[in-house]
Amino acid sequence: MIGVDWGTSSLRAFRIADNGAVIESRSSARGIMTITDRRFEPVLRAEIGDWLAAGETRILLCGMIGSRQGWREARYLPCPAGIVDLAGQLIPVGFDGASVMIVPGIATEDADGVPEVMRGEETQILGAASAERMVACLPGTHSKWASVAGGRIEGFTTYMTGEIFAALGEHTILARTLRRAPIDEAAFDEGLARARVAGGLLHHVFGVRTRVLRGGLSEAAAFSYLSGLLIGHEMVSVFGGGIGINDKIRVIGSGALTALYARAIGAYGGEPVTIGEAATAAGLALLGGRVTWQ
Amino acid sequence: MIGVDWGTSSLRAFRIADNGAVIESRSSARGIMTITDRRFEPVLRAEIGDWLAAGETRILLCGMIGSRQGWREARYLPCPAGIVDLAGQLIPVGFDGASVMIVPGIATEDADGVPEVMRGEETQILGAASAERMVACLPGTHSKWASVAGGRIEGFTTYMTGEIFAALGEHTILARTLRRAPIDEAAFDEGLARARVAGGLLHHVFGVRTRVLRGGLSEAAAFSYLSGLLIGHEMVSVFGGGIGINDKIRVIGSGALTALYARAIGAYGGEPVTIGEAATAAGLALLGGRVTWQ
Incomplete structure (x- = not known):
């Protein structure tokens, strides 16, 4: 199958492969926001046409392709949700x-009744x-923390940390006092520590x-x-809100940001x-194994 | 004098007037950021030349005009600072x-040793x-909370609330789900209440x-x-950090934002x-009364 x-x-x-092994993978910048006139089919064909020519006939799509802006809107299933629940819908x-x-x-909803949604991450988590x-x-841009038990996602919480980092660094007065640069671990750790003292994020x-300007940074x-x-403030909220530091935490993703989150949790x-x-x-393969292909 | x-x-x-009464006031959009080639003197003369012609010879300036980007840089005095301290410098x-x-x-510095500065607000506060x-x-864009005793500013704290509100509403995904509109007090109060529950600002x-998208707002x-x-999160930080709700709180400013802060404190x-x-x-008049004019 193709996932x-x-x-x-x-x-x-x-x-x-049928046993779940990844035979080949590829990626491109053809996210749904780059696609005009609903040309999802030709774009997908251009991306994986050679795999179809080689005999693949089953394709499973996850992520924002199932949103209102995507190919066809797929509903949100309520938590708890596992592979069997998703495969059935x-x-x-x-x-x-x-x-x-x-x-x-x-x-899902948070403790205060405010809705939470995800598309794509559920497949990664499972x-x-x-x-x-x-x-x-x-x-990520909107980081997600999910609790999983018995193979089902019980609930999750979203933090706008990544997007707020970008907005603060580019569209506030802070833009004048910082310069995009490779991560300086000592300064990152100082920020983490600062998040734990009184004062609040806005201060x-x-x-x-x-x-x-005055403190030598x-x-x-x-x-x-x-x-x-910012990541430190996310940690303060996460670990103050029911997730324990001794829980088995899996950081899912690749690249520098994932390493920073692992450092912060550490x-x-x-x-x-x-x-x-x-x-x-792995999530796509698990789902694919449950599908009644039409 | 002219302030x-x-x-x-x-x-x-x-x-x-000599007794501190305001004879006339005016305002314009000629902030220091609009002034090129350091043309501070001609701009000031254009703004208040008629008062000079009427016999005024003393002018006191406060605010960012004393910053590095202003007419001439004036230092920051350490807290505690009162009228006599400022008038002497x-x-x-x-x-x-x-x-x-x-x-x-x-x-000043906050409890964690991080610097705090203000220019202009000290005159208003005093x-x-x-x-x-x-x-x-x-x-304001950067709101300030100051403790005052015996006529001197003992310390103060800055919150980037106003600027973060603008950055979130204009430069994040939230821009797509909100529309600039007159304040809806019920929705404002819901935001205030939400800030008090667990979860954190980033969530x-x-x-x-x-x-x-899903909750009917x-x-x-x-x-x-x-x-x-956002204003609610500022309140959580302020009232969790040494300022008591029973303190005598003076909200200084004009316009809609001042009314919202008063509502939030209430x-x-x-x-x-x-x-x-x-x-x-009043602050400029108090300072003017202490100046040894040259």
Whole structure:
């Protein structure tokens, strides 16, 4: 089968053997936001046409491709939700020469009754899940923390940390006092530590400016300090809200941000295990094994 | 004398009698950021030339005009600082036909050793201060909360609330789910209440989006809800950090934002008194009475 994580800004495709092994993978920048006139079918064909020519006839899509802005809207299933629940609610789309199905998203509410939604991450989380209880952390523009037990996602919480980091660094007065630079671990750790003291995020971020102007922080280090400050505030909320540092935490993702989250969790005393892109392919393979292909 | 609060984006001028009464006031959009080639003197002359022609010879300037980007840099005095301290450290600038002096800013450090600075607000606060102990709240792009006792500013804290509200509403995904609109008090109050529950700011702001998409909040109400959420988080930090709700709180400023802050303080059980533009003129008059004009 072919599994595709088709998100807002990118598309990642996996050719998966019947035993779940990934035969080949590829990625491109053809996220759904780059696609005009609803040309989803020709774009998908251009991306994986050679796999179809080689005999594949089953395609499973997860991610924002199932949103209102995507190919066809798939509903959000309520939590708790596992592989069996998702596999029972796949949405077919028309495609000459292959069966194509879209994975639904999932939804929950926080303790205060405010809705939470995800699309795509549920497949990654279930791909990383085992029978044990665990907590999944997915860093990103909107990071997600999910509680998983018995192979089902019980609930999750979203933090706008990544997007707020970008907005603060580019569209506030902080833009004048920081410079995009490789992560300075010492400055990142200072930001993490600062997040734990009284004052609050709205006050702490102003200190990025005053520390550069009067406190000797360099503009390059300020970039890392702000990152640590925001990720640190996310940790304060996460570990103050029911997730324990001794929970089995799996950080799912690849790249520098995943490493920073693992570092932050470690600074709080946790021992996170990082799982890369394999989680997505594993989740798609698990779902594919449950599908009644049409 | 003439008193001028010359900030980044605006200039407010007061003609003040010897007894401190404001004879006339005016304002313009000629903030220091609009001034090229250091043309401070001609701009000031254009703004208040008629008052000079009428016989005024003494001009006192406060605000960002004393910053590095202003006419001449005036240092920051350490807290505690009162009228006598500021009046003893005025900085003269050359101006044909009048004596012109710039008021210094003030600086402090928070409990964690991070620097804090202000320019202009110190004059407003001291203009609103009496001999009693009080807390001054100055809403704005960067709101300031100051503790005042015995006529001196003992310390203060800055929150980037206003600027973060703008950055979130204009430069994140929230821009798609809210619409600038007159304040909806019920939605503002919901935001205030939400700020008091567990979850943290980085999580709560994501709820603005999900409540519009799935929770029935209108895009117009979302604007007020986000405002309440951010101002509410400022209140949580302020009242969790040493300022008591029973302190005598003076909200200094004019316009809609000042009313929202008074409402938020009231929602926490406080009884704030609002003081308008009179505080600036009063502070300049108090300082003017202490100046040894050259």
